[in-house]
Amino acid sequence: MKKISLIFFFLLNSLFAFLIQRDALRNGLIILSAEDHKLPILEIRVIIKAGSVFDPKGKEGLANLTIKSLLRGTKRYSALEIYEVIEAVGARIGEWAGYDYSQISISLLAKDLDLILDIISDLLFNPSFPDTEIKKLKSEITAGILRDEGQPYYLLAREFYQTLFAATPYSHPTVGKKESVEKLTREDVLDFYNKYYIPNNIFLVIVGDFKREELISKIEDIFGKVPRGEPLEFSFPEVKRLSGRKAKIITKEEVNQSYIMLGHFGIKEGEEDMIPVRVLNFIFGAGTLTSRLGKEIREKRGLAYDVGSYFDRRLYSGAFVCEMQTEIKNTQEAIKIILNEIAKIKKEGVKLEELKRVKRFYTGNFPLTFDSYGEKAGLMTNIELYHLGEDYLGKFKERIEGLSLEMINEMAKRYLDYENLLLVIVGNVREEDLDLSGWEVIK
Amino acid sequence: MKNKSVPAFILIPVSFLFGVELGKLPVNNYTLKNGLRVLIYSDTLTPTVSTQLWFKVGSYYEPSGLTGISHLLEHMAFKGSKNYPGDLYSRLILENGGQSNAFTSENYTAYWSDLAFDRYELALKLEADRMKNLLLDSLEFESERKVVMEERRLGENSPYGIMWENFYAVAYLSHPYRTPVIGWMDDIKRIRVSDLRNWYRHYYQPKRAVLILAGNIKPSSAIKKVEKYFGKIKGKDVSELVFSEPPPKGERRIKIKKAVKTPFLMIGYRTCDISNPDYFPLEVLEGILLGGRSSRLYKRLVYEKGLVTDIFGGSDIEKDPGLFYFFAVVKDTTKISETEKAIDEEIERLKIDPIPNQELEKIKNQVLANFFFQQDRIRSIAFSLAKWEILLGDYTFFERYPKKIAEVKEEDIKRVLARYFTEDRRTVATLFPKEEK
Numbered sequence: 001m002k003k004i005s006l007i008f009f010f011l012l013n014s015l016f017a018f019l020i021q022r023d024a025l026r027n028g029l030i031i032l033s034a035e036d037h038k039l040p041i042l043e044i045r046v047i048i049k050a051g052s053v054f055d056p057k058g059k060e061g062l063a064n065l066t067i068k069s070l071l072r073g074t075k076r077y078s079a080l081e082i083y084e085v086i087e088a089v090g091a092r093i094g095e096w097a098g099y100d101y102s103q104i105s106i107s108l109l110a111k112d113l114d115l116i117l118d119i120i121s122d123l124l125f126n127p128s129f130p131d132t133e134i135k136k137l138k139s140e141i142t143a144g145i146l147r148d149e150g151q152p153y154y155l156l157a158r159e160f161y162q163t164l165f166a167a168t169p170y171s172h173p174t175v176g177k178k179e180s181v182e183k184l185t186r187e188d189v190l191d192f193y194n195k196y197y198i199p200n201n202i203f204l205v206i207v208g209d210f211k212r213e214e215l216i217s218k219i220e221d222i223f224g225k226v227p228r229g230e231p232l233e234f235s236f237p238e239v240k241r242l243s244g245r246k247a248k249i250i251t252k253e254e255v256n257q258s259y260i261m262l263g264h265f266g267i268k269e270g271e272e273d274m275i276p277v278r279v280l281n282f283i284f285g286a287g288t289l290t291s292r293l294g295k296e297i298r299e300k301r302g303l304a305y306d307v308g309s310y311f312d313r314r315l316y317s318g319a320f321v322c323e324m325q326t327e328i329k330n331t332q333e334a335i336k337i338i339l340n341e342i343a344k345i346k347k348e349g350v351k352l353e354e355l356k357r358v359k360r361f362y363t364g365n366f367p368l369t370f371d372s373y374g375e376k377a378g379l380m381t382n383i384e385l386y387h388l389g390e391d392y393l394g395k396f397k398e399r400i401e402g403l404s405l406e407m408i409n410e411m412a413k414r415y416l417d418y419e420n421l422l423l424v425i426v427g428n429v430r431e432e433d434l435d436l437s438g439w440e441v442i443k
Numbered sequence: 444m445k446n447k448s449v450p451a452f453i454l455i456p457v458s459f460l461f462g463v464e465l466g467k468l469p470v471n472n473y474t475l476k477n478g479l480r481v482l483i484y485s486d487t488l489t490p491t492v493s494t495q496l497w498f499k500v501g502s503y504y505e506p507s508g509l510t511g512i513s514h515l516l517e518h519m520a521f522k523g524s525k526n527y528p529g530d531l532y533s534r535l536i537l538e539n540g541g542q543s544n545a546f547t548s549e550n551y552t553a554y555w556s557d558l559a560f561d562r563y564e565l566a567l568k569l570e571a572d573r574m575k576n577l578l579l580d581s582l583e584f585e586s587e588r589k590v591v592m593e594e595r596r597l598g599e600n601s602p603y604g605i606m607w608e609n610f611y612a613v614a615y616l617s618h619p620y621r622t623p624v625i626g627w628m629d630d631i632k633r634i635r636v637s638d639l640r641n642w643y644r645h646y647y648q649p650k651r652a653v654l655i656l657a658g659n660i661k662p663s664s665a666i667k668k669v670e671k672y673f674g675k676i677k678g679k680d681v682s683e684l685v686f687s688e689p690p691p692k693g694e695r696r697i698k699i700k701k702a703v704k705t706p707f708l709m710i711g712y713r714t715c716d717i718s719n720p721d722y723f724p725l726e727v728l729e730g731i732l733l734g735g736r737s738s739r740l741y742k743r744l745v746y747e748k749g750l751v752t753d754i755f756g757g758s759d760i761e762k763d764p765g766l767f768y769f770f771a772v773v774k775d776t777t778k779i780s781e782t783e784k785a786i787d788e789e790i791e792r793l794k795i796d797p798i799p800n801q802e803l804e805k806i807k808n809q810v811l812a813n814f815f816f817q818q819d820r821i822r823s824i825a826f827s828l829a830k831w832e833i834l835l836g837d838y839t840f841f842e843r844y845p846k847k848i849a850e851v852k853e854e855d856i857k858r859v860l861a862r863y864f865t866e867d868r869r870t871v872a873t874l875f876p877k878e879e880k
Contacts, residue, residue: 016490038488041815080746083736088805090812092735109812136749143705143752143774150602150703150876254702254877257596289521289533299530302589305597325597357538364540367490367559372820 008383010393018370018393020380023216027228028200031219032380034207036373042113042208043373045381046104046120049203050196051097052174053316054234058183061176064097065137065184066192067104070123071095072133077122079133091116097174100315101385107374110209114218121222124197131186142178152259155250156323156426160261163248163442164319164422168237198229205380207373236316239265242420247439250426258331258427259323262338264417266311266318270386273411275399277311279362280411283354284345285309285322292345293322296337303330303337311415315386320415328429335423342418349409362400468842470828471662475670477678478650482828482838483665484657486821492658493822494566495555496574497829500646502624503549503762504684511626512634512642514547515591519639520554521545522583524576532569539565547624550762551833557822560659564668570654571672574647581636588631595625602703606770606874610709613695614766614870618688649678653832657825688713688764695870700877705752706776707874710786711768714863717760717834721862723847724855725767729757730806731798731856732789733769737805739789744771748785750778762834766870767863779873794860798853810848 006022023031048067055062071093072079086093091108104123108116148154158173165171175181206215242264267277278286285293285308297307307324322342326334370376383392423439431441473481501513523529536543536556543556543566554573556566598604608623615621625631654673656665691713715721732740733756744751753772759765773782818824824841831840 036488038486039815039818041812041819043819080737080742087735087737088801088808090805090808090810092812092816107812107816109815136746139749139774140745140752143772146704147752147772150701150705152600252702255600257593257600259600287537289530290537295530298590300586302586303593305590305594325600326593327596357534360538361540364538364559364562365542366540368540368542368557371489371491371557371822374819 006390008390008393016367018376020383021212022384022390025199025220025224027224027226028198029219029223029226030203030384031216032203032205032384033210033212033215034376034380035210035212036207036376037209039373040110040209041373042108042110042116042206042210043377044106044108044116044120045205045377046106046124047203047205047381047385048102048197049100049201049385050192051100051102052172052176053099053169053236054192054196055169055172055176058180059188060172060180061141061174062184062188062192063102064175065134065141065181066189066197067095067097067102068137068141069129069134069189070104070127072137073128073130074122074126075128076126082119082123085119086116089115099170099174113210113215117218117222124202125223125226127193129186129189129193134184134186134189138181138184141175141181145175145178145181152252152255152257152426155252156259156261156424159248159250159426160263160321160422160424161319163246163424164242164263164265165239165317168239168317170314170317196232199223199226200228201232203384205377205384207376207380239317241265242422245419245421245423245439246442247423247436248425248442249429249431249434250424251428251430252426253428255427256328257325258328258334258425258429259325260331260334260423260425261321261323262335262421262423263309263319263321264421266320267415268318269313269315269382270388273415274311276403276407276411277415279355279358279400279403280345280350280408280415281309281311281320282358282361283350283408284341284412284416292341293338296341297324297326297334301333301337303327303334313382313386328427328433331425331427331429332434339418342416345412346416346418349412350405352405355403355405355408359400359403363397366397468824468828470838471666472838473666473669475649475674477674477676478648479673479676479678480653480832481666481669481673482653482655482832483660483662484655484821484825484828485660485662486657487659489658489821490560491557491821492560492563492566492656492660493555493557493825494563494570495553495655495657495825495829496570497551497553497653497655497833498647499551499651499833500642501547501549501551502622502626503619503686504646505619505622505626508630509634509638509642510622510630511591511624512630512638513552513646514625515588515631515634516639516642517545517547517552517554518587518591519579519584520573520577522580522587523578524572525578526572526576527569528578532573535565535569541566548761549620549624551830553826553829555822555825563656563658563660567656567668567672571676574649574652574673575676577643579636579640579643584636584639588634591625591631592628595628595631598623598625602701602707602874605699605701606707606709606872609697609699610711610768610870610872613697613872614711614713615688618686618763620761620763645681648681649673649676651681653829655825655829655832657828658821686763691868694866697872699872699874701874702878703874703876706773706779706876708771708773708779708782709768709872709874710783711766711870712863712865713868713870714758714760714765714767714859716764717762721855721859722758722760724851724859725758725760725863726810726848727803727806727851728767728793728856728859730809731793731802733757734806734809739793740769740786743785743789744782748781750774750782750785776875783871790860790864794857794864798856800853803851803853807845807849807851811845814845
C-alpha cells in the first residue's frame with residue numbers, strides 16, 4: 001500500500017531539532033510522529049475530529065458519551081478487561097470529548113507499543129457498545145454534572161458560554177446537560193460512531209522512543225484494513241453578535257466572592273490574526289502578575305488572586321473572556337477596572353516597550369513550549385487540527401518579530417469591544433447590589 | 444565541596460527491572476561552605492534549564508496566630524528587593540522567555556524558573572538575591588495580604604477545599620498538620636510586616652535550602668556560577684522544631700454541610716512517617732485500592748455498584764506521620780453508608796484473603812512507568828529530587844523508589860493493613876448537601 005509522507009523539520013538552533021513526520025494511509029488515516037529517544041516511553045494521542053460541536057440538537061453530550069463508550073467493551077474485551085490490560089503494563093489512558101474533537105490519550109512504556117496499538121485499534125474499530133454499559137455511563141455522567149454544579153466556577157463558565165454562544169453548537173458543555181444525557185440511547189451512540197469514527201476523520205500523534213519506519217508499517221498493518229468512510233459535511237451556523245451590554249447574575253448565598261466572566265466573541269483558531277491577537281492579549285490580560293489586568297487588579301489593588309483574559313481555541317468561532325474572583329464588596333470596582341482597561345487599550349493602543357517585551361518573551365519562551373513528550377504531542381495535535389501549517393514552527397519566531405505596533409493596535413480595535421459585552425457573575429450578590437445602568441439584565 | 448560523579452548520558456544503566464533498564468540519575472551534588480545544598484541534574488537532550496530554590500519552611504513551623512505566614516512570605520518574595528525592585532523578578536524572567544512561580548507546603552517553600560538553557564544564570568542571580576535582599580515593603584504587604592485573602596476565599600468556596608480543611612483539623616489533635624498551609628483568615632489579617640521580616644531572616648538560610656539546576660548544563664561550569672552568586676551569602680544555624688501527635692484514642696467523625704448537590708465522604712487512617720519502611724507497602728496498597736480504573740475500589744464503587752462518581756486518595760505522607768485516605772464523591776445521600784461499608788469491606792478482604800501476585804506485579808509496573816513519565820518534564824524531575832533532599836536530606840530516594848516498591852511482598856502489605864487500618868486510627872468526614880436559599 002502506498003502512503004503519502006511529509007516531513008516538517010524545525011531547527012531550534014544548531015543543537016536541537018524537532019522533526020515531525022506526517023504520513024497518510026490510503027484510507028485517509030493520518031499519522032504525525034516525532035522520534036525522541038531520551039526516555040523509554042511513548043505519548044500517543046488519538047484524535048477523532050468530532051467533538052461536542054457535532055452533538056445533534058437535543059442530544060447534547062453525545063460525542064462525550066460515544067468516546068467514553070469505546071472503553072466499555074469491544075468484541076474482544078469487556079470494560080474491566082480493557083482497564084486491566086492497559087494498567088497491567090503501567091500505561092495510562094484518558095478519553096474525553098472537547099468542543100472540536102474527541103481524544104484518547106495514552107502514556108506508555110515503549111516496549112508495550114504493539115500491545116497498546118492493538119488495543120487502540122480494537123477500541124476504535126471494534127467496539128460493542130453494550131447497552132448496560134451505556135446506561136451505567138449515563139448515570140456516571142449525570143452524577144458528575146451534579147457534582148460540578150457544587151463549584152461556582154463551573155456554574156459561571158457554563159452560564160457564560162451558554163449565553164454567548166446561544167443557538168450554536170458551542171453553547172452546551174462538552175459533557176452535555178443532565179436532561180439531554182438522560183435521553184441518549186445506544187442507537188444515538190451507534191449513529192454518531194458510524195458517522196464520525198472513520199479513518200479519514202482520525203489522526204494519530206505519537207512522540208517518543210520508536211523507529212518511524214517500523215511504527216508506520218505496524219500502524220499500516222493494524223489500521224490500514226479499515227475502509228475509508230463517507231466524507232462528512234458540517235457547517236457551523238452564523239453566530240449572532242452581541243448588541244449592547246448584557247448582564248446575568250446568579251445569586252449563591254454561600255459563595256463569599258463574585259466569580260466574574262466578562263467578554264464577547266473572539267477569533268477562530270488558525271486564522272491569520274491569531275498570533276497578533278494572542279500577542280495583544282498577552283499584554284492585556286495573560287499573566288497574573290505582569291499583564292495590564294494583573295497589574296491593575298491584583299498587583300496594585302489586591303482585588304483578586306486569579307485574574308486574566310484569553311482568546312480561547314476553537315475551530316469554528318471563539319470567545320474573548322476576562323475572568324476573576326473578588327470579594328463581594330469589590331465587584332463593582334473590579335468590573336469598572338476591566339472595562340476601563342479594554343477602553344484604554346482600544347483607544348491608546350499598546351506601548352512600544354510592551355511590544356518589545358512580549359516579543360522577547362515569545363521568542364525566548366519558544367523552546368519551553370515543547371520541552372516534554374506531552375507538550376510536543378499537544379503542539380502536533382494543534383498544528384494538524386487547526387491547520388496551522390507545516391511551517392508554523394519554522395516561521396513562528398519570524399512572525400512574532402515582524403509584528404508592528406500598528407498591527408497590534410489594529411487588533412485591539414478589531415477584536416476588543418467594550419460596548420457589546422456579556423457579563424456573568426456567580427456569588428452572594430444581587431442585581432440591586434450593583435449599579436448596572438447601561439446593562440440589560442437577562443434572566 | 445564534593446563532586447560525586449560526572450555523568451555523560453541521561454541514564455547510566457545499573458539494573459533491570461521487569462525488562463526495563465533502570466538508570467542511575469545524572470545528578471551531581473555539592474554542599475557550599477555556608478551549608479547550601481546544590482543538586483545539578485544534567486540532561487543534554489533538553490533545550491531548557493529549571494532553576495529551583497527550596498527552603499525548609501512551611502506551615503509546619505508556624506505557631507498559632509501566625510498561621511499562613513510562610514505562604515504570605517512566598518507571595519511577598521515576588522515584590523522586589525533593593526537590587527530588583529517592584530516586579531523585576533517576574534519581569535526579567537518573562538522578558539527572557541521564562542516561566543516562574545512558587546509554592547508553599549507543610550514542610551517547604553519552593554521557587555522555580557524555567558529558562559532556555561543559555562539563560563539560566565539570570566535565575567541563579569535572582570534566587571541568590573531573593574534569599575537575602577527582599578524588601579518586604581509594608582505598603583506592598585497590605586495589598587498582597589488582600590490577594591491572599593482572596594486566595595483563601597477561593598478555597599472556602601470549593602467543597603473540596605472545605606472538606607480537606609475540616610478533615611485535617613480533626614484528624615490531627617496537636618500536630619501542625621492540623622492547620623491549613625494558607626493559614627486561618629484571622630491570622631492572615633493579623634500578621635504584621637515585622638512578623639514577616641523576622642520569619643524571613645530566621646528561615647531563609649543557606650543551611651535550610653536546596654538549590655537545584657536541572658537541564659542542559661555542564662555541572663563543572665554551573666557549580667562555579669552557583670559559587671559566584673550563593674557562595675558569599677552568610678547564614679546561621681536554626682534549631683529544628685519537632686512535633687509529634689499523641690496516639691489516637693478512638694475514631695473521630697464529623698459532619699459538614701454545604702450548598703452542594705452531591706455528598707462527599709472522606710476516610711483517613713493515621714499511618715507512619717516518611718522514614719518508616721512501611722512507607723513502601725502503603726504505596727503499593729494505594730495502587731491496589733485506588734490506582735486507576737482496574738483498582739479494587741474503582742471497580743467496586745464506580746463501576747459495579749454505581750455508588751460514587753469518583754474515588755481517589757492514597758498514602759499521603761509528607762514527612763511526619765501521615766494519613767492513608769479515601770475521598771469519594773457519592774452519588775446521593777442515600778448511598779453514603781453503603782459506600783463507607785464497601786470501603787471497609789475491601790480493606791477487611793485485603794487483610795484476610797491472599798493478594799494475587801498478578802495484582803502486585805501490576806502496581807510495580809505502574810510505579811516503574813511513572814518513574815519515567817515523571818522524567819518527561821525537566822521541571823517535574825527537579826521537583827522530585829529537591830523534595831526528597833529537603834524532606835529526607837537524600838535526593839537518591841527518587842531513584843531507589845521503584846526498586847523499593849519492587850521489593851514489597853504480600854506479607855508487608857498485610858502488616859501495614861493490620862497495623863494502621865483500625866477503627867481507633869480512623870477519621871471520617873461527611874459533607875452533606877444543604878438546601879440553598
